[in-house]
Amino acid sequence: MHVGIAVNPVAGMGGRVGLKGTDGKVAEAVERGAEQRAPERARRALDRLAAVAPDAVVSVAADPMGESVVRAAGFEPARVVDPFEGDAPGPTDTTAAHTAAVVRAFAGLDGDDAADGDGPADPVDLVLFVGGDGTAADVAGALEGTDVPMLGVPAGVKVYSSVFAVSPEDAAEVAASFSRTERREVMDIDEDAYREGEVSPTLRGVAHVPVAEDLQSSKQTASGTVESLAEGVAADVRERDGEGVTFVLGPGSTVGAIKDELGFEPSPIGVDVWRDGEVIVRDATEAEILGALGEENVIVVSPIGGQGFVFGRGNPQISPAVIRRCDLRIVASRAKLDDVRALRVDTDDPDLDDELAGWVRVRVGKFETRMMKIV
Incomplete structure (x- = not known):
């Protein structure tokens, strides 16, 4: 097996500092104190690949x-x-053109945009890339017209495509064991529109991807209403007003309905912090959430429809440091849970992922709950 490795070193940098993506925002992310995420994600995948x-x-x-x-x-x-x-580029001075050139070289394609390199020029058996949807689109574009498969190690803020493994370790397992491929969609969204709350995934390509259970499906919008759920959760939150309990309210339409029920306009796809009857931080970064936490804290989040991710997709502001200081409340419509077999977490902290694993109670209505397993 011959694997070509390409890491987008800036993927995911905008997440914890509240930028909801890094496309065109690398300098601003750095100014806000963002740290690289992708190299560590790559190391986890490669350590596992070395083992298996x-x-x-x-x-x-x-x-x-x-x-x-x-x-x-x-x-x-x-x-x-x-x-x-x-x-010699700086650690964040890479572009989509660099990714495309590397991938074309991995695929054995000659041409002016193929990168230089010593060693075998035959096509690799798999391009294993580390990044988000933008990186996936760049890789798929470079491989267009070839049969070389691609597989993503998820490291971006937004991961809408179905070409990613569930975790870095799963990516290594799939890379080491797959025997066939299938065509899967590569999706991406306009990040500027995304920051304004508009989520409109666009098909950017179709790629050959290893067939395996540990690949995520494309994000889907769950059907069904959440009015009664939002009413019940909001009532519970109001009961704690005046007690100094801090609620970290995650992104998404389900939790957004709870925010509406509480009487404030939610930040479009951000994390808002509520305490004692008022919003104390809107569209909070990781640092702002940590600064707002008190002695008793509760995270309210909803899994992503079609995928089941509670943490690790779309809400990196809710970091391991935040999670460890909070109780967890998961909410979801019945229809959303019907689309997923299990819940998942990918927090960047494998120990925390293990601690979160197991059966949890998910609020599905004004009073009703359902047991789901985090795997």
Whole structure:
């Protein structure tokens, strides 16, 4: 097995600082104190790949797009592909063109935009990329017209495409064991519109992807109303007004209905913080949430329809540091839960993911609950 590794080092940087994406916002993310997420996600995948497929042949993009991470995981690259024409880029100075050049080289495509690199030029058996939907679209575009499959290690703020594994470790397991592929959709959204609350995924391509259980489905909008659910949860929140309980209200339409019921206009796709009858932070970043927490704190979130992710998709502001200081309340319509077999978490902290795993009670109505398992 020959795997080509490409890491988008800026993927996901905008999440915890409240930018809801990094497209065109890298400089602002850095100014807000954002830290890189993708290299650590890549290292988790590669550590697992080294454990389950130690004899894998690995080609990789030059730093900052993966070379050091590959070597740190114990692989000696068969080929290092340099898309930078000898220039030494900074850790966040990569572009979609760099990704496309690397992937075309992995696919054995010649041309002016193919990157230079030493080692085998035959097509890889799989392009394993680390990023979000934008990266997925770049990879799919570069592979268009080939049979080379692609698989994503999720690291972006938004992950709407069905070409990603559930977690970095799952990506490694799939890469090491798949025997066939299928065509799957690559979706992306306009991040500027997304920041204004408009979520309109656009088909960006169709790619060959390994067939495996540990791939997420595309995000779907769950049907059914949430009025009674919102009414019940809002009533519970109001009962705690005056007690100093801090509620961290996640993004999405379901929790948005709760915010409406509480009497305030929710930030479009952000996290709002409520305490004692008022919003104390709107569209909060991770740091703002941590600063607002008190002695008793409750997170209210809803899983993503079609995928079941409670944490790790669309709400990186609710970080491990926040989660560890809060009680968790999960809410969802019955229709949404009917679309998922289990709930999932991908917090960037494997120990926390393990702690969260198990059976949880999900509020599905004004009074009703349903037991679901976080796997």
